[in-house]
Amino acid sequence: xxxxMLDAVVIISxxxxxxxxxxxxxxxxxxLHFVVFGLAMSLAWARxxxxxLALAExxxxxxxxGALVLVAFRRLIAIxxxxxxxxxxSRSRLALPIALGAGLLVAILGLATVNxxxxxxxxxxxxxxxxxxxxxxxxxxxxxLSFRGxxxxxxxxxxxxxxxxxQAVTRPDALEKSIVTQNPDTPLIGGLLAIIIxxxxxxxxxxxxxxxxxxxxxFQAGALLAAGGVILALTGRLSPSQQPSxxxxxxxxxxxxxxIVMGLLPLLNGxxxxxxxxxxxxxxxxxxxxxxxxxxxxxLFTGSISLRHRRG
Amino acid sequence: xxxxxxxxxxAAVLFGIGVDGLIVSRHLMRKLFALNIMSSAIFILLIAxxxxxxxxxxxVPQALVxxxxxxxxxxxxxxxxxxxxxxxxxxxxxxxxxxxxENDD
Numbered sequence: 001x002x003x004x005m006l007d008a009v010v011i012i013s014x015x016x017x018x019x020x021x022x023x024x025x026x027x028x029x030x031x032l033h034f035v036v037f038g039l040a041m042s043l044a045w046a047r048x049x050x051x052x053l054a055l056a057e058x059x060x061x062x063x064x065x066g067a068l069v070l071v072a073f074r075r076l077i078a079i080x081x082x083x084x085x086x087x088x089x090s091r092s093r094l095a096l097p098i099a100l101g102a103g104l105l106v107a108i109l110g111l112a113t114v115n116x117x118x119x120x121x122x123x124x125x126x127x128x129x130x131x132x133x134x135x136x137x138x139x140x141x142x143x144x145l146s147f148r149g150x151x152x153x154x155x156x157x158x159x160x161x162x163x164x165x166x167q168a169v170t171r172p173d174a175l176e177k178s179i180v181t182q183n184p185d186t187p188l189i190g191g192l193l194a195i196i197i198x199x200x201x202x203x204x205x206x207x208x209x210x211x212x213x214x215x216x217x218x219f220q221a222g223a224l225l226a227a228g229g230v231i232l233a234l235t236g237r238l239s240p241s242q243q244p245s246x247x248x249x250x251x252x253x254x255x256x257x258x259x260i261v262m263g264l265l266p267l268l269n270g271x272x273x274x275x276x277x278x279x280x281x282x283x284x285x286x287x288x289x290x291x292x293x294x295x296x297x298x299x300l301f302t303g304s305i306s307l308r309h310r311r312g
Numbered sequence: 313x314x315x316x317x318x319x320x321x322x323a324a325v326l327f328g329i330g331v332d333g334l335i336v337s338r339h340l341m342r343k344l345f346a347l348n349i350m351s352s353a354i355f356i357l358l359i360a361x362x363x364x365x366x367x368x369x370x371x372v373p374q375a376l377v378x379x380x381x382x383x384x385x386x387x388x389x390x391x392x393x394x395x396x397x398x399x400x401x402x403x404x405x406x407x408x409x410x411x412x413x414e415n416d417d
Contacts, residue, residue: 007315011322018349022333034345048359049369056381072392079399095335103328110320110357118363124370139371155379162386166393300389
């Protein structure tokens with residue numbers, strides 16, 4: 001009963017935050033509500049007994065998306081200062097019926113399939129039965145890397161494609177000075193970084209390692225590491241640069257290239273493609289993917305071709 | 313009513329809100345939020361309707377949604393870059409199809 005009430009509270013806040021993020025009078029309020037919506041989603045995942053998703057949503061959905069949206073808002077304001085004016089929306093008369101129909105469709109789909117019996121041949125049952133053959137204890141990591149490695153390979157490719165497309169449409173002259181805090185040399189900032197950055201690295205490595213037996217994994221760890229990078233960019237320790245850097249580009253490609261090589265290696269022994277042999281292969285893969293994911297997300301944030309270290 | 317059903321209803325409501333927001337909002341960033349809310353609704357639906365195996369949630373839809381979250385962020389990042397560029401080129405953050413002839417009174 002208490003559980004149901006908690007669920008109800010989470011759901012009511014989700015709906016309220018969604019409404020606010022779409023219809024709040026000012027855009028800035030929309031953005032804030034949208035970021036909090038991501039956090040509420042992460043609570044919903046925790047309530048649905050899926051801690052891996054809760055971690056991913058908190059780090060990627062709320063954290064990285066929030067940073068990206070806020071920096072985009074900053075750039076829009078720099079071009080056109082009156083972003084925040086209340087929108088004069090003209091309501092289409094068709095909007096409400098279409099929305100109701102779409103919601104109803106989802107409801108029918110969901111209510112028809114909720115609470116049906118597990119089929120004995122369900123993929124999830126097969127995963128749990130063969131979990132010991134992968135050497136992993138977390139079934140989700142096993143699905144991501146062992147059973148459906150091709151999905152994860154394509155996932156990191158999508159991430160890279162998004163970065164390349166974003167770089168292609170970003171005009172370099174828009175790259176700013178504006179994301180850096182006003183006084184990057186305040187002593188307190190150095191002290192803050194000295195605590196936060198090692199902590200971020202430590203927690204992301206823990207998340208990466210934890211991914212094999214409990215909740216965690218390369219994507220959560222990479223997002224967290226990227227958050228550390230975002231802090232460094234905001235405090236001016238890393239500044240956007242338009243000079244392509246070989247080291248950084250290698251870092252961006254590291255995860256994908258390792259994945260491809262590791263995926264092709266089993267072919268030499270006559271095994272199928274992407275049959276990852278041992279846990280060490282999975283650890284190597286996850287570590288390189290974490291680095292690439294962190295760099296990709298960081299570059300999506302700064303919007304630049306590469307980064308320059310500034311002695312601060 | 314159990315909590316899975318509750319979350320299915322929530323997914324339906326959120327999806328409806330997302331569709332409405334996508335049609336009604338004029339600022340492109342809000343449209344992007346609407347798309348994100350719609351995808352969140354579908355993620356909830358996938359997890360809530362997945363039958364548990366031995367009282368644990370099915371790992372396959374979880375992996376599916378995890379991939380989905382990352383792809384949603386990639387798409388959002390690209391969308392934001394497009395919005396910023398559009399604003400640079402035209403000075404506007406709305407699409408011309410949404411710009412009905414307005415009489416500002």
